[in-house]
Amino acid sequence: MAPLTIASTVKLSSGEVMPRIGYGAYRANGSGVYEALKAGYRLVDTAQFYDNEDQCGRAILQFLAETGTSRASVFYTTKLWQQCTTSYAAAARGIDGSLKRAGLSYADLFLIHSPPRSRTARLETWRALQDAVKAGKIRSIGVSNYGVHHLQELLDWDGLEVHPAVNQVEVHPWLPRKDIVEFCAANNIVVEAYSPLTRGVRFGDALLADIVTAHGGAITPAQVLIRWSMQKGHVPIPKSSNPDRIRSNIDVFNFALSDAEMAMLDLDSYAPVTWDPTISPL
Template sequence: MSLSAATTKTLKNGVKIPIIGLGVYKAPKDETETIVYKALQQGYKHIDSAQFYGNEREVGLAIAKFLKDTPGKSRADVFYTTKLAPTNTTYEQAKSAIEESLQKVKEIGYVDLFLIHAPAAEKQQRLNMWKALQEYYEEGKIKAIGVSNYSVLLLKELLGWDGLKVEPAVNQFELNPWLVRPDLVEFCKAQNIIIEAFSPLTRGHRLEDPELLELIEKSYPGKTTAQILIRWSLQMGFVPLPKSSNEKRLLSNLQSLDFEISDADMEKLTHKDDYYVSNPNFDPIKKYFDKW
């Protein structure tokens, strides 16, 4: 499976999304612009931010600077994602928040993908947010819309809504070899919803996992456990969003594209009966599952 940072998947509306992205959650505000600029120089094509992260402006400035400084590059060469905070629960609040996010990145003209960051508590609140998002999508200010941390139950709720005009193109949620969420993955694939994997590196908690270290020693010398975890996500068909503020690790994470894990090793790595959430205090999906 030959992959590069320029390899894309196609969303249901025809928009192309790069298969790996840089997450900027908890990137220091005063360092975000530099981190994103360096990542783009290294070859990243996809940056994932959010209102909650507090660094949309810095990401937008970095993208604009990169495009200005790099001959032959255009806005179409960078994919920018942000997310609507779940506190914007009325239609008017959601519209105002979306407009604010667009203004923060006005130098780059538009948002490629706008997600609902996490499900609001009440059905009407969730639908209010989607109504606002799909209106901005129809106006062309956003190229694609989707959700994050949505369960099968909540996806069915949205897809069955009589006010639905634009179906979600993406669902972003936590995935790793010990958190495979088969029911949700199967449902998203059946609905042609692209799956993005946040925290694909388990927030660093499993980087010294003995199984991973043994696998590298036996079959993938020179590779890192982080590269194995990212490559696992890629081969599972997900769009992983690893984050790092370290320039060397940024590049190392991209090098997960230049090798392949064997089918047998993928099978060993995939723990279908585990449920390892790297931050147990934040798992909006779990409470909406019947299975767990």
């Protein structure tokens, strides 16, 4: 594998490329997004639910205008919330509403935030996303919080025209999600890792302390977790509203975790720090 750099990307099933690390914008505002872009993040992850699509869009456009950077160099992701995943019409309206709020002519990636409750709702929402791709409103589409059974249903559907590019799920050493990760790898679906820092819950863990010590104390527990995620092949999207932490969370390209350190963090554990809709029944 080529060495990871701040400019590393992964090619999606859509043919588009996505940065290997992103900025998670839940509970963030426009200034956080702007700081992140200045620090070198080129992927912004928001959602209708975060109620900040407008701020994210404005911060991106401000950054592009001030730096002369092209729109194509920033990867913008948003997600359909539950009231927009009840029918084709609700999803189509939801997609248009999101783009309007962000002030962007297209989204790089649009996700279903969590599995809609019925098969009809799941597949009709996907049909609306597919049509938005054909209409040029979205470049790639994917899902979030889908378990293997939800993914299998989508892949088996005879109306599938656009392959899911991404499944965004909570992943970190205490929630490695081996079943979902293996299924995604086998089906050309990139795993985007949310809450990659465990929301800070595990920062005091002895395993992280040992790895920090082995690196002479020159790295932080957050950096260990981001590096773990990237070396696993995931796309982590850490969130911070603090400019110093925003910068340090992407300053992970001057060290690597050894095979032994990766093995130390290879845990057989199921400990979500957020919700877990991946286990919802079909």
